[in-house]
Amino acid sequence: MKITLLNLKNLLSQNVCEVVFLRRRPKADKPPFRRMLCTLDDNILNSTNGRLSLNYRPPGGPSKYNPELKNLLLVWDIFMQDWRMVSMDDCDLVNTIPEAEFWNYFNTTLLKMSPNQKLTYMDT
Numbered sequence: 001m002k003i004t005l006l007n008l009k010n011l012l013s014q015n016v017c018e019v020v021f022l023r024r025r026p027k028a029d030k031p032p033f034r035r036m037l038c039t040l041d042d043n044i045l046n047s048t049n050g051r052l053s054l055n056y057r058p059p060g061g062p063s064k065y066n067p068e069l070k071n072l073l074l075v076w077d078i079f080m081q082d083w084r085m086v087s088m089d090d091c092d093l094v095n096t097i098p099e100a101e102f103w104n105y106f107n108t109t110l111l112k113m114s115p116n117q118k119l120t121y122m123d124t
Contacts, residue, residue, distance in 0.1 A: 003093040005073050008086070012040035012075060016097040016105075022090035024072075031123050036086065037110075038075035041099050045076055049103060055081040078110070079118045 003011075003019070011017055016039040023034050039045065045056040056076060067074050067085060077084040097105050113121070 001093050003088075003091055005068060005071060005088040008088070008091065008093065009040065009073055011093070011096060012038065012073075014041055014099055015039065016041065016044065016078065016099075016102050017093060018095040018097075019086060020092045020094055021087050024085075024087045024089075035094070035122055035124055036075070036084065037078040037121075038084070038086065039078065039102075040075055041102075043099055044102055049106075053106065054078060059083060079122060 008017065008019065016037060018035065018037050020033050020035045023030070023032055026032050044050050045054065050056045054076070059074070063074070071088045072085040073088055074083055075086055076082075
């Protein structure tokens with residue numbers, strides 16, 4: 001389902017979301033779309049598990065530009081364990097994992113994934 005920047009930002013504040021979006025800078029060796037598991041949920045990110053398991057760190061400071069003016073949303077990428085931009089020009093919401101269910105999902109599903117499985121996930 002297509003989602004707008006504002007709606008995704010609101011969802012991410014209390015959930016982890018799976019999104020698929022069109023890459024702004026296509027790569028010859030990658031598909032045009034990228035799949036991401038991301039969040040902006042402070043309760044998840046600032047928890048002990050968020051700091052240790054997701055390697056979360058707060059943003060370093062203000063951006064040199066306003067990403068929203070370029071239809072971009074800055075999010076915490078669960079697999080890459082870093083801040084990433086999601087292009088909202090062509091973005092679909094695939095799944096939403098509520099905050100209360102995330103750590104169970106993390107422990108039962110994400111922890112078991114190999115690095116190759118994670119790469120495959122992101123490129124499908």
